[in-house]
Amino acid sequence: xxxxxxxxxxxxxxxxxxxxxxxxxxxxxxxxxxxxxxxxxxxxxxxxxxxxxxxxxxxxxxxxxxxxxxxxxxxxxxxxxxxxxxxxxxxxxxxxxxxxxxxxxxxxxxxxxxxxxxxxxxxxxxxxxxxxxxxxxxxxxxxxxxxxxxxxxxxxxxxxxxxxxxxxxxxxxxxxxxxxxxxxxxxxxxxxxxxxxxxxxxxxxxxxxxxxxxxxxxxxxxxxxxxxxxxxxxxxxxxxxxxxxxxxxxxxxxxxxxxxxxxxxxxxxxxxxxxxxxxxxxxxxxxxxxx
Amino acid sequence: xxxxxxxxxxxxxxxxxxxxxxxxxxxxxxxxxxxxxxxxxxxxxxxxxxxxxxxxxxxxxxxxxxxxxxxxxxxxxxxxxxxxxxxxxxxxxxxxxxxxxxxxxxxxxxxxxxxxxxxxxxxxxxxxxxxxxxxxxxxxxxxxxxxxxxxxxxxxxxxxxxxxxxxxxxxxxxxxxxxxxxxxxxxxxxxxxxxxx
Numbered sequence: 001x002x003x004x005x006x007x008x009x010x011x012x013x014x015x016x017x018x019x020x021x022x023x024x025x026x027x028x029x030x031x032x033x034x035x036x037x038x039x040x041x042x043x044x045x046x047x048x049x050x051x052x053x054x055x056x057x058x059x060x061x062x063x064x065x066x067x068x069x070x071x072x073x074x075x076x077x078x079x080x081x082x083x084x085x086x087x088x089x090x091x092x093x094x095x096x097x098x099x100x101x102x103x104x105x106x107x108x109x110x111x112x113x114x115x116x117x118x119x120x121x122x123x124x125x126x127x128x129x130x131x132x133x134x135x136x137x138x139x140x141x142x143x144x145x146x147x148x149x150x151x152x153x154x155x156x157x158x159x160x161x162x163x164x165x166x167x168x169x170x171x172x173x174x175x176x177x178x179x180x181x182x183x184x185x186x187x188x189x190x191x192x193x194x195x196x197x198x199x200x201x202x203x204x205x206x207x208x209x210x211x212x213x214x215x216x217x218x219x220x221x222x223x224x225x226x227x228x229x230x231x232x233x234x235x236x237x238x239x240x241x242x243x244x245x246x247x248x249x250x251x252x253x254x255x256x257x258x259x260x261x262x263x264x265x266x267x268x269x270x271x272x273x274x275x276x277x278x279x280x281x282x283x284x285x286x287x288x289x290x291x
Numbered sequence: 292x293x294x295x296x297x298x299x300x301x302x303x304x305x306x307x308x309x310x311x312x313x314x315x316x317x318x319x320x321x322x323x324x325x326x327x328x329x330x331x332x333x334x335x336x337x338x339x340x341x342x343x344x345x346x347x348x349x350x351x352x353x354x355x356x357x358x359x360x361x362x363x364x365x366x367x368x369x370x371x372x373x374x375x376x377x378x379x380x381x382x383x384x385x386x387x388x389x390x391x392x393x394x395x396x397x398x399x400x401x402x403x404x405x406x407x408x409x410x411x412x413x414x415x416x417x418x419x420x421x422x423x424x425x426x427x428x429x430x431x432x433x434x435x436x437x438x439x440x441x442x443x444x445x446x447x448x449x450x451x452x453x454x455x456x457x458x459x460x461x462x463x464x465x466x467x468x469x470x471x472x473x474x475x476x477x478x479x480x481x482x483x484x485x486x487x488x
Binding site for chain 2: 065066086118245264265274278279281282283284285287288290291
């Protein structure tokens with residue numbers, strides 16, 4: 001086993017609004033060297049770093065929109081999101097929870113700040129990740145995995161305070177709460193200052209880490225808050241040490257080596273499939289949902 | 292929403308030779324507009340047609356009661372111009388506004404006329420564009436006079452496959468000359484037909 005070295009350290013720059021409820025840094029694929037192909041199966045990562053939303057009677061968010069061909073993973077750190085879809089499904093993603101939505105053949109949904117939270121306002125912090133699906137599963141049936149924090153397996157570290165939450169994949173013998181289509185490890189790493197956690201993933205897996213809180217040293221290299229670390233596709237092992245109390249999202253997945261044709265909310269394999277997706281959406285084949 | 296370069300457009304659609312393409316492109320100015328910026332306001336005089344390389348614009352008028360009517364959407368690869376101003380050199384009768392951050396080529400109308408005079412191939416291409424535009428307008432007038440809301444909607448999604456995902460419904464309704472409620476009903480009915488299958 002050898003060390004997985006840092007290929008690139010990215011400090012996200014500009015932010016933009018998704019709808020009026022999510023103020024995000026787009027990290028994948030918007031940053032240099034982080035194309036969909038390079039990061040596969042992680043084809044999009046938006047990070048809403050802590051941001052204060054003033055109280056609002058009308059919840060802010062994103063209106064009705066479709067998805068096809070991939071999964072959306074919403075990880076709530078602060079604040080609450082309410083979602084509804086065209087099949088009548090809905091729910092609330094609260095702090096510490098994760099929603100793993102398999103859009104696959106098509107979902108029409110909307111996402112807003114939860115009503116009571118919106119009325120109070122507060123600090124909002126969230127990650128939305130898009131996970132690609134292999135061609136054979138792109139048109140499978142949509143499904144949800146609502147993972148509440150208490151159902152997410154945790155590995156408590158030696159200080160009894162630091163921990164690794166296993167959203168998907170494995171860590172130290174604990175299996176993740178989410179079922180995935182391709183091998184993926186998604187870990188929420190919460191470290192007290194001075195604590196260290198070690199990781200080992202296959203060399204070929206595309207692997208990265210996002211520092212959400214505090215500061216860390218990755219293999220001894222300092223990474224500031226909001227820093228995004230991309231690892232080389234060589235070596236397996238790396239370590240993360242908290243230089244201040246820290247929260248780090250670690251992602252590692254086997255690349256899906258298939259062509260990507262992506263446009264807006266659709267991620268398919270060919271241009272024809274993309275046009276089909278637009279057509280199906282326009283013709284109402286994703287169902288109907290009131291704004 | 293990929294960039295659609297003007298050079299590429301002229302080379303692949305107009306069959307013009309490279310020197311002509313580069314002469315036309317080099318006479319054009321590229322300008323970036325933020326969402327909400329105006330390319331042209333009613334009453335202004337502009338000597339330009341616009342070619343959208345990236346982003347989205349709308350051309351619209353405002354009636355005496357203050358209501359907006361959208362005549363045309365212009366996504367990547369489309370031309371948009373207020374003829375009153377660009378060709379007839381009178382004050383513009385319409386607004387042209389970016390509704391996404393938009394990269395636009397400003398095409399000097401005088402240069403187009405000059406090129407058309409000097410080059411039969413270009414004249415033919417320009418005529419074809421103009422006739423295509425007239426055909427589009429004819430279809431649009433006929434639809435507004437005769438078609439049901441659903442027929443207008445189905446024709447709209449053929450013309451503009453991705454616009455529904457890029458603009459609020461109220462703009463689509465304005466383009467179709469129907470109320471937003473009526474557009475909602477059409478879309479709901481279409482979804483219902485698919486669900487019933």
